Amino acid sequence: MVRSILVYSVVFFSLFLVCFSLHNYFLETKNIILPFSLKRVYIFHLAFSLVICVNFLIFSTKEKVFEQLGFIYLGTILLKLTLFSIIFYKSIFAEEGLPFNTRISLFIPMIIFLITEVIFVAKILKIKQ
Numbered sequence: 001m002v003r004s005i006l007v008y009s010v011v012f013f014s015l016f017l018v019c020f021s022l023h024n025y026f027l028e029t030k031n032i033i034l035p036f037s038l039k040r041v042y043i044f045h046l047a048f049s050l051v052i053c054v055n056f057l058i059f060s061t062k063e064k065v066f067e068q069l070g071f072i073y074l075g076t077i078l079l080k081l082t083l084f085s086i087i088f089y090k091s092i093f094a095e096e097g098l099p100f101n102t103r104i105s106l107f108i109p110m111i112i113f114l115i116t117e118v119i120f121v122a123k124i125l126k127i128k129q
Contacts, residue, residue, distance in 0.1 A: 009050060011120075012049060016046045023109070044083075044084060044087065045110060045113035057124055
């Protein structure tokens with residue numbers, strides 16, 4: 001289990017470093033200024049996805065909880081979207097008509113970390129079956 005947690009941590013931190021650097025570089029070369037901190041968006045997704053995967057790995061060892069992990073995961077996705085909206089409320093909802101560049105800059109980190117998170121959670125659920 002410790003090895004899996006280490007692997008998850010390395011993968012998520014590597015994703016953060018590579019994707020954030022590339023994303024930031026692209027924005028700087030195009031002279032795009034975002035009304036929010038891109039780094040904070042990436043850190044939010046990094047932390048939340050890592051916590052979800054580690055908790056699912058730990059809870060997968062509990063037989064009573066394991067049966068409900070799929071439903072719990074759906075709830076965590078809803079919680080993640082809600083917390084993201086609350087934390088970045090001013091950046092997302094305060095401005096009228098966010099430009100396409102801004103909307104896509106919010107969407108890219110979410111998709112990257114969500115896909116990785118889903119792969120790990122599916123792997124955890126598949127191992128037990």
